[in-house]
Amino acid sequence: MINKIGKITVYVEDQEQAKDFWVNKLGFVLKLEQPMGPDFFWIEVGPSGEDEFTTLVLYSKAAMEQHDPSKVSHPSVLFSTTDIDAAYEKMKQNDVKVGEMLRLPFGTMFSFYDQDGNEYLLREDK
Known part of the structure; x- marks a missing residue:
């Protein structure tokens, strides 16, 4: 379907x-x-x-x-990466507003915000 x-x-x-x-x-x-x-x-x-x-x-x-x-x-959108630390640093270098890095038992992730303040989540997939 x-x-x-x-x-x-x-x-x-x-x-x-x-x-x-x-x-x-x-x-x-x-x-x-x-x-x-x-x-x-x-x-x-x-x-x-x-x-x-x-x-x-x-x-x-x-x-x-x-x-x-x-x-x-606004939809809830969750993006994936294989290198969360590199993505976090790259976003900070590019002046993207990012939230705190969350290292939880079920995954590592952080929020980031676009030019209008919409919130997204980036999660590491291994």
Whole structure:
């Protein structure tokens, strides 16, 4: 029936700032950018240059609020890494706001925040 997660929408205040955050601070790649009217774009970013992976859609919050205000909420997104310490240091070097490193019996993880203050979690997979 369902064989993969295709896209996760993140509602952002400024699409250019969001694109800069994900591409230049977190090292994601721009997968798609196309106009959707005079004031905003359809922008997709993802964690690698491969053809098959889940993307984040950086969608205009203002545009969605005009269309359907009840849809504007932030999803809980958990990202994975194989080297949590390196990722933590790289984000700090790139001026990404990060939370405390949590080393728990079931995994090591930390929160980080995008340009709009949305919270995400990065967890180490070994």
